[in-house]
Amino acid sequence: MRFVIVGAGRVGLRTARALxxxxxxxxxxxxxxxxxxxxxxxxxxxxEGDASDETVLLSADLHDxxxxxxxxxxxxxxxxxxxxAKHHGCRTVLRIDxxxxxxxxRKYASDVDEVIYPERLGAIVAKNALLGGNxxxxxxxxxxxxxVELTVTNDSPMRGYTLSELELPAxxxxxxxxxxxxxxxxxxDDVSMEVGDSLAILADFEKLADVRQLxxxxxxxxxxxx
Amino acid sequence: MVRAYVMVKAHSGDAERLRDEILDVDGVEDAYxxxxxxxxxxxxxxxxxxxxKAVSATHIQSLDGIEDTQTYVAMD
Numbered sequence: 070m071r072f073v074i075v076g077a078g079r080v081g082l083r084t085a086r087a088l089x090x091x092x093x094x095x096x097x098x099x100x101x102x103x104x105x106x107x108x109x110x111x112x113x114x115x116x117e118g119d120a121s122d123e124t125v126l127l128s129a130d131l132h133d134x135x136x137x138x139x140x141x142x143x144x145x146x147x148x149x150x151x152x153x154a155k156h157h158g159c160r161t162v163l164r165i166d167x168x169x170x171x172x173x174x175r176k177y178a179s180d181v182d183e184v185i186y187p188e189r190l191g192a193i194v195a196k197n198a199l200l201g202g203n204x205x206x207x208x209x210x211x212x213x214x215x216x217v218e219l220t221v222t223n224d225s226p227m228r229g230y231t232l233s234e235l236e237l238p239a240x241x242x243x244x245x246x247x248x249x250x251x252x253x254x255x256x257x258d259d260v261s262m263e264v265g266d267s268l269a270i271l272a273d274f275e276k277l278a279d280v281r282q283l284x285x286x287x288x289x290x291x292x293x294x295x
Numbered sequence: 296m297v298r299a300y301v302m303v304k305a306h307s308g309d310a311e312r313l314r315d316e317i318l319d320v321d322g323v324e325d326a327y328x329x330x331x332x333x334x335x336x337x338x339x340x341x342x343x344x345x346x347x348k349a350v351s352a353t354h355i356q357s358l359d360g361i362e363d364t365q366t367y368v369a370m371d
Binding site: 120144145148167169170171172174176178179 | 308331
């Protein structure tokens with residue numbers, strides 16, 4: 070696929086890298102000459118200019134792009150870029166600069182398909198690092214729904230049991246399972262849970278503590294959210 | 296009659312409530328939720344220039360969830 074990324078700063082450049090690593094074509098739009106040079110030196114296709122100017126955006130062949138990510142630190146630029154891109158048939162992703170705005174733009178910005186707040190993901194990573202160990206918050210899926218990855222420990226009440234014997238609380242769902250050191254795969258009912266194995270579980274915040282107790286074996290109450 | 300435009304920055308995502316509360320302030324004619332550096336723009340219409348300050352600084356700023364306001368008085 071082909072993507073247009075507005076902003077070659079920390080967020081935009083990393084996103085471009087991740088997309089290219091997955092085999093997609095990316096063109097960046099950046100107005101700061103220093104950042105343009107840096108991105109070009111790293112081999113990216115960069116258009117120098119202000120993305121709130123429609124002619125600059127159009128020079129990125131929007132009609133030919135699958136989606137546009139407006140990822141600068143400037144909300145007005147991001148919003149205008151999304152409006153223009155939507156008009157040209159792109160899917161649009163808007164970066165917001167303050168957490169409270171997430172709700173407002175989800176609700177009112179009809180030209181924006183997705184709203185992202187990178188600091189939220191940074192906070193999840195930081196929280197996991199601080200907690201260490203056997204429970205890792207992967208993402209907040211919805212307001213009350215979190216995807217967590219849990220590791221079976223010696224204290225786990227379910228250690229030695231098979232996945233078909235695992236009885237999770239209501240409003241939780243086992244999505245993937247991985248033997249120690251292996252990648253996660255679709256769960257197989259006959260596989261048993263041993264120390265170091267991982268379970269990816271989708272759970273309501275209120276059930277997180279129960280799930281953790283069951284799989285990890287810690288009595289400590291898990292706290293939802295990042 | 297004095298007309299002014301008040302740019303309002305919030306710190307709450309409760310946009311609809313805030314817009315309604317801004318609209319309820321005496322002297323406010325209209326209020327819009329907008330995209331960009333500010334979250335609302337209100338149009339104010341009052342008798343005297345001094346009243347503009349009361350509307351923006353005193354009333355709008357004291358609403359729960361409002362961080363800051365910037366006021367522009369129309370000259371022509």
